[in-house]
Amino acid sequence: MSEIRQDPTTGEWVIMARERAKRPRDFVRRQARPELPVFLLSCPFCPGNEAMTPAETLSYRDEKAGSWRVRAFANRFPALTPEGSTMRSEEKGFFLNMDGVGVHEVIVETPAHNKPLALVEDAGVEDVLRAYHERYNALSRMSFVKLIVIFKNHGLSAGTSLEHPHSQLVAIPVVPRHVRMEHEVAMRYYDDRGECLYSDLAGHELSTGKRIVMETGRFVVFHPFASHQPFETWIVPKMHQASFGSASAEELQDLAHVLRIVLLKLYRGLENPDFNYVIDTAPVADENEDYYLWHLRIIPRLTEVAGFEIGSGININTALPEETAPFMRELEVE
Amino acid sequence: MSEIRQDPTTGEWVIMARERAKRPRDFVRRQARPELPVFLLSCPFCPGNEAMTPAETLSYRDEKAGSWRVRAFANRFPALTPEGSTMRSEEKGFFLNMDGVGVHEVIVETPAHNKPLALVEDAGVEDVLRAYHERYNALSRMSFVKLIVIFKNHGLSAGTSLEHPHSQLVAIPVVPRHVRMEHEVAMRYYDDRGECLYSDLAGHELSTGKRIVMETGRFVVFHPFASHQPFETWIVPKMHQASFGSASAEELQDLAHVLRIVLLKLYRGLENPDFNYVIDTAPVADENEDYYLWHLRIIPRLTEVAGFEIGSGININTALPEETAPFMRELEVE
Numbered sequence: 163m164s165e166i167r168q169d170p171t172t173g174e175w176v177i178m179a180r181e182r183a184k185r186p187r188d189f190v191r192r193q194a195r196p197e198l199p200v201f202l203l204s205c206p207f208c209p210g211n212e213a214m215t216p217a218e219t220l221s222y223r224d225e226k227a228g229s230w231r232v233r234a235f236a237n238r239f240p241a242l243t244p245e246g247s248t249m250r251s252e253e254k255g256f257f258l259n260m261d262g263v264g265v266h267e268v269i270v271e272t273p274a275h276n277k278p279l280a281l282v283e284d285a286g287v288e289d290v291l292r293a294y295h296e297r298y299n300a301l302s303r304m305s306f307v308k309l310i311v312i313f314k315n316h317g318l319s320a321g322t323s324l325e326h327p328h329s330q331l332v333a334i335p336v337v338p339r340h341v342r343m344e345h346e347v348a349m350r351y352y353d354d355r356g357e358c359l360y361s362d363l364a365g366h367e368l369s370t371g372k373r374i375v376m377e378t379g380r381f382v383v384f385h386p387f388a389s390h391q392p393f394e395t396w397i398v399p400k401m402h403q404a405s406f407g408s409a410s411a412e413e414l415q416d417l418a419h420v421l422r423i424v425l426l427k428l429y430r431g432l433e434n435p436d437f438n439y440v441i442d443t444a445p446v447a448d449e450n451e452d453y454y455l456w457h458l459r460i461i462p463r464l465t466e467v468a469g470f471e472i473g474s475g476i477n478i479n480t481a482l483p484e485e486t487a488p489f490m491r492e493l494e495v496e
Numbered sequence: 497m498s499e500i501r502q503d504p505t506t507g508e509w510v511i512m513a514r515e516r517a518k519r520p521r522d523f524v525r526r527q528a529r530p531e532l533p534v535f536l537l538s539c540p541f542c543p544g545n546e547a548m549t550p551a552e553t554l555s556y557r558d559e560k561a562g563s564w565r566v567r568a569f570a571n572r573f574p575a576l577t578p579e580g581s582t583m584r585s586e587e588k589g590f591f592l593n594m595d596g597v598g599v600h601e602v603i604v605e606t607p608a609h610n611k612p613l614a615l616v617e618d619a620g621v622e623d624v625l626r627a628y629h630e631r632y633n634a635l636s637r638m639s640f641v642k643l644i645v646i647f648k649n650h651g652l653s654a655g656t657s658l659e660h661p662h663s664q665l666v667a668i669p670v671v672p673r674h675v676r677m678e679h680e681v682a683m684r685y686y687d688d689r690g691e692c693l694y695s696d697l698a699g700h701e702l703s704t705g706k707r708i709v710m711e712t713g714r715f716v717v718f719h720p721f722a723s724h725q726p727f728e729t730w731i732v733p734k735m736h737q738a739s740f741g742s743a744s745a746e747e748l749q750d751l752a753h754v755l756r757i758v759l760l761k762l763y764r765g766l767e768n769p770d771f772n773y774v775i776d777t778a779p780v781a782d783e784n785e786d787y788y789l790w791h792l793r794i795i796p797r798l799t800e801v802a803g804f805e806i807g808s809g810i811n812i813n814t815a816l817p818e819e820t821a822p823f824m825r826e827l828e829v830e
Contacts, residue, residue, distance in 0.1 A: 163577060163579060163580050164575060164596025165595065165596050166593060166594050166595070166596050166669070167591065167592070167593040168592040168593065170590065170591065173673045174673040175670050177575050178596070179573075179575045179596070180596070181573050181574055181575075181577075182573045182575070239513075240498075240515055241498060241511050241515075241516070241804070241812045242498055242500075242511065243498065253721065254704060256504065256696065256697075256700045257501065257502070257721045257722070258501070259499055259500060259501040259502065260500050261498075261500070262497055262498025262500050262511060262514070263500075309808070311804055311808045313802070313804055313806070313807050315802045319800060320802060320803070321800035321801065321802025321803070322802065330803070330804070332808075336500065338508060338509060338809045338810050339506055339507045339677075339809065340508060340808065340809025340810075341808065341809065362590065363590075366588050366590045369588065370588060387587065387591045388591070438806050439803065440804075440806050440807030442807065459806075459807075466652070466654065466655035467655065467801070468647070469645075469648055469649050469654070469664070470575070470645055470647055470664070470666055472647070472772050472774050472793075472795055473646075473647050473774030473776065474643070474666075474668065474674065474675065475674025476672050476674075
C-alpha cells in the first residue's frame, strides 16, 4: 500500500508510491556526458572572453595571477530588465499586466569550463556563496525589488544548455502567490505555536534522525518527510534568519563545506545527475520576520513531472526519503 | 522589455520573456520517433493481451467484430489502491500521513498500438471521452473519493514510457491544496461579481479574439493571456458546469471533435510533440457550485522547468500566446 504524506510547509500532499518504489541505486542515470575542455574559445563564460558578456557587476580576483575566481554580470538574454514601470495595466478591464521590471544576473562559479561545482574545493564554493550574498544585498536595496531568487540549473533536463558552471539571480518586482502561500502557512504556525515552522521541521528531522544526510555546527541536511521528488535535499541553518541576506561570513563558510559535500555525494552516488537548487528566502520586506527561515533546496531531476502532478499539484514520489537519506549519509566522498 | 502577466485563476504571475521570445515554428522539435507496429506481442495494452492487465472496469465493443474499441482497468503499478484508511496518523506529533487510499485506472484509447489520439477519428475520441465520463461517475460515488484527476501523458518527456495510446484516472482521498487555492480565487470572484471567473475568462478571450484557436457551439479553445508554457491550450465549455461528470452526451460529442482537431493541429504544427493534458474539474463535494467551470488543459512539453520556476512558482514563457494562437488557428488540418 502507498502512503500519502503532508508537506508541513505548504499543506500539500505527496504520494509515496510503494508499489512503484525504486531502490536508491535505481536512480543512477548513466548519461553520455561529453569530455569537456578546461577552456573553450567560443564560451562567453571562459576567461579571456569577458568582452562577450555585459558589464561585470562583481568579481573576485587573485591579484597576483591577475585572473578572476568568480564573476557576475547581467544575463545577455534577461527575463527581466531594470527599466519600465511596475504600474499595473489592464487588458479589457480583466487581465492584469506590467512591465518586466527586474534584474537578471549570471554568476560564473569558476574559470574552468569543465569543473562542476561538486568538484570545486571549499574555498571556491565559498566564493560563489559570497557572490550570491553580495549581489543579494546590493539588489535588495533597489526600490522595485520584492524578492530575489538565487538558483542553479545543472544539465539539459534541469533547463540549461550552457555547460560552463554558473548560477543565476533574478530580482523580481512582485511577491509570487506561491511564496505568499508558504509564508501564510509559516505565519499561522508561528502565531499558533510561537515557534518557527522551519526550525521545528529541522528539529523533528534531527530527532527522528532517519532522514538526515549530514549535520554540522550550523546546518542540518535532510531528505524531507514529504519529499516531492526522489533525493530532494534541504540544507537548513540552525541559526534563525528569515533572509539569506542576513547570513554571516562564518555561516557562508560552513555552508560552502556542506553544499560541496552534498553536491559531491550526489555527483558520486548518482553519477553526476542533472539538478536544480534554489535558495528559498523571505521577500525583501519580510527579512526580519520571525516565522520564516531561509534554506537551500536541491532537486535532482531524476523523474518527469506528468499529467497527474500538473492537474493535482500532488507529486508521486517513487523513492522513500528513509531509504535515500541513509544511502547519501553513508556514501564516503572524502 | 519583457512583460509580466497575471493568471486570473490563481493570482500567480508569468514572465513573458520578449528578449528570449521565439517564433511559433522555433518550437518544432524533430524527434526520432521509432516506426511502431499496429500490434506488439509484448504490449499489455494490445488486443489479445488482455490477460496481462488487471480486471476490466469498462470496455466498449463492436459486437460483430468481437473486439473492443476502448478499455479500462486498474493500473498494474497503482499510485493508490482502494484499501486502508483515510484516518490521519502522525509521526512525532508533527508530520501528518495516511494510507494511500484511492483508485488508479488506465484507459486504453484504441486497439492500434501505433495510433496517437490525434489520428483517431471523431467517434473514437468520443469513445475515450465517454469512458472518462463513465468511470468518473462510477468512482465519484465511492465514499473516500474527494477529487478525480483525468489525464494523459504523451511521450517520454511528458512522463510516459508506454507507447500504446492511453489515459489515466486517479481518484484521490484529499482535495489538494493547489485545487483549494484555485477554488478560493474563483469563489471570491463569484462572491464579488456574481459571475463565474472561468466563464468570464473565456468570454474576455472571445471578445479580444487574438488568442482564440477555435470555437464551436459548445466550446472555446484559446492560448490563455497568462500562458505558463508555450502553446498551453485551454478548452473551455460554454455551458456552466463545475464538474466534468455533469457533461451531457452532446457536449462529449462536440468535445471529441474539438479535442481531435486541437491535438491534430499540435501533431502537424509542432511535429508530434510530447504533451500532457488534464481535465480540471471540481472536487466531488463541490460539483454543484456556481463558481467553478470544468475545462481541459493541454500542456505541450516544449521547454524545461528550471530553478527559477522551482523557487518562485513563476514561469518564464518564451512564446507569446498572441503569436502561437494564430499559428494554430490558421493551420489547416482537414
